[in-house]
Amino acid sequence: MQKTFKIQITGRVQGVGFRPQVFKLANAHNLTGTVSNNENGVIIHLTGNPDAIQSFYDALIKNPPVASKILEHDIGPSNFTAFKEFTISPSQKSGKLNLQLTPDFAICDDCKTEITDKHNRRYHYPFTTCVNCGPRWAITNTFPFERDHTHMVSFPMCETCSNEYGTPTDRRFHSQTNTCPECGIQLRMSTSDGTIINADYLIEKTADLIKEGNILAIKNTSGYLLCCDANNAEAIKKLRERKNRPTKPFAILYPSLHLLKQHLKINSVQEETLTSPESPIVIIQKKDFKGQLALEELAPRLNQLGVMLPYSGILHLLATELEIPIVATSGNIHASPIISYENTAHSELCEVADYFLDHNLKIANPQDDSVLKFSNRYSEKIIFRRSRGLSPNFDAVVKTDKKIIAMGGHLKSTVAFFPNDYLYISQYLGNLDHFDVFERYTQTVQKFIDLFEETPEVVLVDKHQGYNSTRHGLEIARELHLEIHQIQHHKAHFASVLGEHGLFNGNSRILGVVWDGTGYGDDSQIWGGEFFVYQKGKIARTGHFDYYDWLAGDKMAKEPRLSFFSLATSTMKEEIKQKFTDEEIAVYNHLKKKETLKTSSVGRLFDAVASLLNLCDHNTYEGEAAILMENKIDGYDLSKCKSYAPEIINGNVSTKELFQNLYSDFSNGAEKCDVIINFLYTLANIIIKSAQHANVKEIALSGGVFQNTILVDMIKELSGSEYKLYFNRNLSPNDENISFGQLMYHLHIKN
Known part of the structure; x- marks a missing residue:
């Protein structure tokens, strides 16, 4: 006897090929009914044999579309309806949105094959997508995810595309981003002064211009990228000068995984991440680099490179033409947001780019590329920037x-x-x-x-x-x-860490270690080297790095030498004279005498060490001093490390005594690399000592300092099996997690 059932599925289930898969599966089970998107997710009505419906349901939940993520699903009987067939119905929004949004997906292998196949009708069409790939959040105005709710509405499908859209066996069955060269998005090229350039194939022209040493502003699917030859030192220097980005490393787009693996050693975790649907930038050690790149110009003084693979049709076609790595950095002036509008790009980047490659698809939600790194010894994932593919x-x-x-x-x-x-x-x-x-x-x-x-x-x-x-x-x-x-x-x-790991409801005492550059404290001082304990809905500050003078306001974060000046003792006069004029010394000594604002910042302690070691006196980008320190280290042996830390008294660490001990080691001839290793070991050891002092076995760590992968590895090695460690895993440890942490604090903390 036939019956009708209603199935509701929530999560990331729109814009991922869910309805087409439901359609195919329903027909395979000889079921009739409908499937549609609504404000809550996907809703399915099925009529047929109850056993067949249950079999359908089990198969769908067990093997949903690759890009989907089911959070909740429910099946129950409904009023009998005699459907003639199974159909995909237009979305019906009867209330406010209550569903996960769909992020952008990297171009899939099937679409890559099509755009490089001379016999395919989408050959050389850079906006080729299907139900499994392409921009989603970047081009969406509202949900449910339908073509009319995106900027694709400006491109009505031609007859051939419409036939694909309506054919159940086609990969583009109900693909909302479906277009082709006949009905789709168009490229346009111009010089920096607006002169239009005509060419039979603009991607090939773009590749030629890059090879000639030009800088191209390319409108990608989530915003503009500034691109140039990654082996052309002069072009990179020109880009740095024009973009006002003197030393911050540039991301490098490799044309293929094959070439990347020829140049750099990558492990399976890094490879899996680079080729994932999110396709982020992954920071990789450049040790034993085998290739030809302008390494010093790309990542000055660094032993690592941020690399990615082509994740859009435009980038894939460009990479295929070039067959060489290129710089692919955010299209903006340094410190401004990524640009997505053509008029803005031409206005603001006309002094940066020599040529522009634009297209006429509007971008609703511009996004930078996401960036992450894995620690060397434990492959701990650390997100540096959470954006395209990962948000919202x-x-x-x-x-x-x-x-x-x-x-x-x-x-x-x-x-x-x-x-x-x-x-x-x-x-x-x-x-x-x-x-x-x-x-x-x-x-x-x-x-x-x-x-x-x-x-x-x-x-x-x-x-x-x-x-x-x-x-x-x-x-x-x-x-x-x-x-x-x-x-x-x-x-x-x-x-934020407690929330990520669901730790609020347990009874355990958890040590919180939060180290960063700056934050306004409850006592009106600048915090940044904090120890907390959480238990049963309450957070107590149990210790911190001893305060030292906060000098010259925000200038202190930009000039590591000021952190050195603040922590310097009389034994460091000669080093101070090398970094400051007599007039500056007089001014800053005067400030130290009258300054009432103090800091416990571990981030500024990193700056002080970097300045002492003559690695960095002026940051040209945030965290530069700490990054340069990390990059001095090639490896370490914990058994040979020593600690500069004094005894922890009442939960507090004597910052000045630690710094003095480090200075003494350096002035007595210790190598810079060894001093940095010992400094990081000192910090890792302090965490374990603090856990012992607080009598806890669980430690949650957050703050920008924990983007240092060597420090993270040392902590994990020192903790062994005795302590359970929690890091931010799906959020960056830096201030990107503050909004989530505010929400978690408000909902769970009683004090």
């Missing part, structure tokens, strides 16, 4: 009836919004000191509110009154008469 969804258990928006931090800003049953965390947005970044930040906040048609009831902000994220949150709360809470920066960091 975030899997976390959030239990509250209130609509909450968390405004995040300031330097590496993100926004977290909980408007329904799901949590959404924006892509990396950047430093809110810059007007353009702040504008993108406010637009993102409004985009979330508009997309979900929900006004937040609670606004969470950092305690620092000077943060633009705090100011904007206060403004929203004031205008809309919303509940607002200020949450201390480092407690939010701690809460």
